[in-house]
Amino acid sequence: MIMKFFDTPSEMILIIQLSPAGVLVPFLEIPATGRVKASYFIKRSPAKIMRENYRDVIIPGDMAPRPIDELSVLFEEVASRICPPELHIVRVCNKKEIDAKRFDLRECSV
Numbered sequence: 257m258i259m260k261f262f263d264t265p266s267e268m269i270l271i272i273q274l275s276p277a278g279v280l281v282p283f284l285e286i287p288a289t290g291r292v293k294a295s296y297f298i299k300r301s302p303a304k305i306m307r308e309n310y311r312d313v314i315i316p317g318d319m320a321p322r323p324i325d326e327l328s329v330l331f332e333e334v335a336s337r338i339c340p341p342e343l344h345i346v347r348v349c350n351k352k353e354i355d356a357k358r359f360d361l362r363e364c365s366v
Contacts, residue, residue: 257282265302271295271319294319298334 261270261284271283273294287294298315299305305313315334 257284260284261297262305265299265304268299268302270297272297291321293321 258270258272261267261282267284269285271286271294273281273283273287273292275281275292295316295318298317299313300315301313303309303313317334
């Protein structure tokens with residue numbers, strides 16, 4: 257399955273989770289079992305991954321077990337990479353707002 261992600265341009269996402277048994281399990285889509293920490297690899301564009309292009313094509317990251325924790329992580333790891341440098345001050349302001357909202361939501365869920 258991992259080689260399919262590397263060899264098939266149309267496979268755009270690879271998620272690797274650690275099972276309760278300690279085995280790494282790959283997925284080519286977001287799995288329904290989302291209550292465990294996972295690492296993801298997203299392609300910027302459909303392409304076959306090779307030694308020469310993997311740094312330009314793949315965006316790596318990790319997902320927290322709680323979906324609410326992902327909002328600022330998603331913004332920081334994905335949106336900030338496609339945000340042009342002149343908008344980075346906006347990115348910092350938005351991240352602070354997202355972190356504050358995330359804290360408020362945690363307080364409500366307790």
